[in-house]
Amino acid sequence: xxxxxxxxxxxxxxxxxxxxxxxxxxxxxxxxxxxxxxxxxxxxxxxxxxxxxxxxxxxxxxxxxxxxxxxxxxxxxxxxxxxxxxxxxxxxxxxxxxxxxxxxxxxxxxxxxxxxxxxxxxxxxxxxxxxxxxxxxxxxxxxxxxxxxxxxxxxxxxxxxxxxxxxxxxxxxxxxxxxxxxxxxxxxxxxxxxxxxxxxxxxxxxxxxxxxxxxxxxxxxxxxxxxxxxxxxxxxxxxxxxxxxxxxxxxxxxxxxxxxxxxxxxxxxxxxxxxxxxxxxxxxxxxxxxxxxxxxxxxxxxxxxxxxxxxxxxxxxxxxxxxxxxxxxxxxxxxxxxxxxxxxxxxxxxxxxxxxxxxxxxxxxxxxxxxxxxxxxxxxxxxxxxxxxxxxxxxxxxxxxxxxxxxxxxxxxxxxxxxxxxxxxxxxxxxxxxxxxxxxxxxxxxxxxxxxxxxxxxxxxxxxxxxxxxxxxxxxxxxxxxxxxxxxxxxxxxxxxxxxxxxxxxxxxxxxxxxxxxxxxxxxxxxxxxxxxxxxxxxxxxxxxxxxxxxxxxxxxxxxxxxxxxxxxxxxxxxxxxxxxxxxxxxxxxxxxxxxxxxxxxxxxxxxxxxxxxxxxxxxxxxxxxxxxxxxxxxxxxxxxxxxxxxxxxxxxxxxxxxxxxxxxxxxxxxxxxxxxxxxxxxxxxxxxxxxxxxxxxxxxxxxxxxxxxxxxxxxxxxxxxxxxxxxxxxxxxxxxx
Ligand code: ADP
Ligand code: ZN
Ligand code: ZN
Numbered sequence: 001x002x003x004x005x006x007x008x009x010x011x012x013x014x015x016x017x018x019x020x021x022x023x024x025x026x027x028x029x030x031x032x033x034x035x036x037x038x039x040x041x042x043x044x045x046x047x048x049x050x051x052x053x054x055x056x057x058x059x060x061x062x063x064x065x066x067x068x069x070x071x072x073x074x075x076x077x078x079x080x081x082x083x084x085x086x087x088x089x090x091x092x093x094x095x096x097x098x099x100x101x102x103x104x105x106x107x108x109x110x111x112x113x114x115x116x117x118x119x120x121x122x123x124x125x126x127x128x129x130x131x132x133x134x135x136x137x138x139x140x141x142x143x144x145x146x147x148x149x150x151x152x153x154x155x156x157x158x159x160x161x162x163x164x165x166x167x168x169x170x171x172x173x174x175x176x177x178x179x180x181x182x183x184x185x186x187x188x189x190x191x192x193x194x195x196x197x198x199x200x201x202x203x204x205x206x207x208x209x210x211x212x213x214x215x216x217x218x219x220x221x222x223x224x225x226x227x228x229x230x231x232x233x234x235x236x237x238x239x240x241x242x243x244x245x246x247x248x249x250x251x252x253x254x255x256x257x258x259x260x261x262x263x264x265x266x267x268x269x270x271x272x273x274x275x276x277x278x279x280x281x282x283x284x285x286x287x288x289x290x291x292x293x294x295x296x297x298x299x300x301x302x303x304x305x306x307x308x309x310x311x312x313x314x315x316x317x318x319x320x321x322x323x324x325x326x327x328x329x330x331x332x333x334x335x336x337x338x339x340x341x342x343x344x345x346x347x348x349x350x351x352x353x354x355x356x357x358x359x360x361x362x363x364x365x366x367x368x369x370x371x372x373x374x375x376x377x378x379x380x381x382x383x384x385x386x387x388x389x390x391x392x393x394x395x396x397x398x399x400x401x402x403x404x405x406x407x408x409x410x411x412x413x414x415x416x417x418x419x420x421x422x423x424x425x426x427x428x429x430x431x432x433x434x435x436x437x438x439x440x441x442x443x444x445x446x447x448x449x450x451x452x453x454x455x456x457x458x459x460x461x462x463x464x465x466x467x468x469x470x471x472x473x474x475x476x477x478x479x480x481x482x483x484x485x486x487x488x489x490x491x492x493x494x495x496x497x498x499x500x501x502x503x504x505x506x507x508x509x510x511x512x513x514x515x516x517x518x519x520x521x522x523x524x525x526x527x528x529x530x531x532x533x534x535x536x537x538x539x540x541x542x543x544x545x546x547x548x549x550x551x552x553x554x555x556x557x558x559x560x561x562x563x564x565x566x567x568x569x570x571x572x573x574x575x576x577x578x579x580x581x582x583x584x585x586x587x588x589x590x591x592x593x594x595x596x597x598x599x600x601x602x603x604x605x606x607x608x609x610x611x612x613x614x615x616x617x618x619x620x621x622x623x624x625x626x627x628x629x630x631x632x633x634x635x636x637x638x639x640x641x642x643x644x645x646x647x648x649x650x651x652x653x654x655x656x657x658x659x660x661x662x663x664x665x666x667x668x669x670x671x672x673x674x675x676x677x678x679x680x681x682x683x684x685x686x687x688x689x690x691x692x693x694x695x696x697x698x699x700x701x702x703x704x705x706x707x708x709x710x711x712x713x714x715x716x717x718x719x720x721x722x723x724x725x726x727x728x729x730x731x732x733x734x735x736x737x738x
Pocket of ligand 2: 443480
């Protein structure tokens with residue numbers, strides 16, 4: 001009998017496959033590509049995915065180890081998704097095994113069966129009562145019992161967190177015999193005859209045109225850029241498209257940038273549809289994630305909503321892909337497999353032959369360029385739906401004006417007026433903490449991070465200095481560590497300081513801070529939103545967290561405290577990001593009856609970019625920015641790949657990159673490739689971070705194909721390079737942070 005050599009992708013950074021012998025007693029026909037096997041690896045065991053079966057190996061047969069166990073009777077990942085993973089690994093020059101492990105739910109990576117389980121259902125026992133004396137001192141259990149009693153047919157275990165039912169409380173109720181668990185074979189519920197749980201809104205002409213354009217070509221790949229100003233009813237367009245998709249018996253995948261937007265989107269979709277909606281984001285637990293994933297794969301979820309990684313959710317009958325807020329940087333993964341979920345969504349839509357809609361009020365320059373050059377159809381929504389008008393912009397020059405914790409006099413007056421009129425104010429400052437630096441007024445000492453080329457931020461509330469780059473934390477000193485004097489002063493303002501000052505200036509109104517620090521506790525965000533939604537006059541102070549997707553009908557003034565960072569940063573994308581942020585934050589204002597006003601404080605109030613953005617709008621800005629990028633030969637008019645390296649000793653990263661650079665030059669000649677430039681190596685913008693010295697080498701190509709051809713050969717060479725062992729290096733294809 002010929003040997004059966006199994007070629008497996010293992011979760012390892014090594015960009016190669018590993019050969020094993022078939023496990024004893026397993027027949028050839030059971031070994032379909034895509035099945036998982038448990039294998040020995042060094043002293044450990046690993047779970048690998050079968051890529052191919054061969055009769056020969058470069059490794060002598062007596063050196064090959066047999067796989068231990070075959071885990072699947074059929075591949076857990078459908079062929080189309082396996083193909084997407086192959087494409088992804090190839091394009092991002094990443095190990096296939098590691099790519100597959102980003103794509104598979106954690107439990108499948110750990111060897112859990114990949115079949116829909118029998119589902120457990122929680123039910124209230126007949127004799128149970130909320131007045132049970134044992135619950136007198138257990139308010140959470142009482143609440144849980146009350147909530148569960150609303151569902152006489154029981155609640156599936158996988159839906160507990162979506163319905164905000166606390167697992168631990170239920171477990172305790174179970175121990176008291178007040179609730180029971182029934183195991184039922186999950187019946188894929190019958191598809192509802194009526195998908196709509198709520199009538200659709202009559203569309204305006206632009207929305208109608210957008211829906212018709214997409215709906216004219218189901219079952220084929222077409223890319224659409226839905227560029228609609230904030231509040232123009234993009235979500236309504238998505239909903240009506242999804243309705244048509246459901247009616248055709250197909251599934252829709254909706255990507256959203258932020259986990260915070262998940263519940264809000266889920267609510268809106270489940271109010272509209274009698275559909276099985278799966279919500280996938282980093283906060284659902286592993287079991288729920290696997291269940292949702294399996295339901296989507298087996299056609300038992302109709303709508304799949306999720307953040308970046310949900311892109312890899314398999315679907316039995318894909319019909320439509322939507323990427324909301326497509327410009328958002330969180331679609332790009334910045335570690336490990338550095339993929340861009342929006343870009344991969346396009347690849348997937350093409351592979352699956354379905355339409356894809358990218359939506360944004362502030363499309364990325366990449367997508368706009370694709371639309372202007374005809375690769376995507378451009379659908380514009382220029383009016384706010386439901387009659388609200390666009391906010392007015394005012395640039396406030398703060399040159400030589402005193403700033404009180406970052407807030408100028410005229411800004412304070414505008415805030416006061418708005419509050420007096422009974423409306424809400426949103427103060428935007430994209431900097432967490434109290435102040436970005438602590439300074440000794442006597443000797444000039446600055447609170448520098450010992451591990452990074454960066455200052456530590458003052459977090460007054462915790463009396464701490466924290467580095468936002470490496471996480472280093474120190475107690476806030478009361479004396480200068482250098483000269484021992486006590487005159488230490490926080491310099492500049494973050495959200496914590498603005499919050500504190502605003503509370504003093506406007507003692508009669510609540511001041512709510514919304515940033516990563518204030519919302520890290522579970523439920524904190526919901527509580528903040530509940531207060532805001534009451535509609536009483538108040539001040540919201542926050543970072544870009546506030547800019548995304550939320551709807552604050554009572555906010556009529558948006559105060560942008562600092563727009564200068566984006567105007568003089570070295571990163572060529574900084575102005576694009578600033579413009580997107582300003583327009584998105586501004587879009588939170590005046591979404592209901594009252595018109596909104598946006599005041600931007602700047603030391604560069606006459607900067608042409610700012611003038612154009614505020615007077616002519618985002619598209620005028622974007623067209624100007626695109627023509628500048630074209631002139632400078634920057635993306636999207638070229639393609640980039642960035643090789644990053646870091647090491648504990650200074651110079652080590654550079655010498656690896658120097659060698660890498662010579663190798664690339666050599667390969668360019670050998671392969672006869674042109675139109676590729678090597679820029680660097682240079683120190684990274686923040687050279688030292690978390691104690692490592694970092695450098696980078698940029699590759700810039702006129703066309704994608706030759707660049708990728710070079711990368712293919714180059715990466716193999718880099719993996720062999722001895723100097724690469726002393727450093728930590730990684731390649732970022734289409735980097736967005738340089
Ligand atoms: P976007 O997603 O573009 O920010 P939304 O879809 O959230 O916009 O719509 C903004 C508001 O306008 C929502 O309250 C929505 O219900 C309402 N809306 C959307 N489309 C219409 C329409 N055709 N007629 C009336 N109201 C609409
Ligand atoms: Zn000092
Ligand atoms: Zn640091």
